[in-house]
Amino acid sequence: MTMRTKLSLAISLASALTISDAAMGDDANAAAEDARYDFMLGVWELEAATMQPDQSLMPGTGVMTVYPVHEGQSLQADMQVEFEDGTGFIGTTMRTYDYANGNWAVSWIPAGAQAAAGAVANWQDDRMVEIWPAGEDRMGAFENTLTVSEITEDRFVVSADRHYVNGPTIEGVWRYVATRRSDDEMAH
Secondary structure, eight states: OHHHHHHHHHHHHHHHOOOOOOOOHHHHHHHHTTTTTTTGOEEEEHHHHHHOTTSSSSEEEEEEEEEETTTEEEEEEEEEEEETSSSSEEEEEEEEETTTEEEEEEEEETTTTTTOOEEEEEETTTEEEEEEEEEEETTTTEEEEEEEEOOOOSSEEEEEEEEEEOOOEEEEEEEEEEEEEEEESSSS
């Protein structure tokens, strides 16, 4: 084997190892991203509030159970909340990491609904930010941003802000504080 052949082989091998290391780094990064919502696994008590038309808050309580589905590729969060006026909701949120796009696909399916609303989520500054599709109410067209923050092993805070296209941003139109149930056998 000539020196030129040996040098060419060494460069090819070094290049292959560099590409392989980069790919493994990408896999490690994707695996870390894939685990971003794992803190939610378990059973949670919710102290919730929803904003009324006069911008006052209607308090409520609820429970949320989060568990892996689809062979661990998605997290399903079953939620039930009742507000002090007797209204409330039941529904499910599905969260799946999209390796191709490098973000989270999030869907909300209210009980009894035929279709789901979908969001895209990314980790930003120590919190998860979910951008939901445009909607419209009496004030005009808007987009909701839901932020999951103040994350610890036993507590996290969720707040939805409504951004009007040609108007204000109203913070906290929907919010809750989740506290892990003490009898949570699902906690990791």
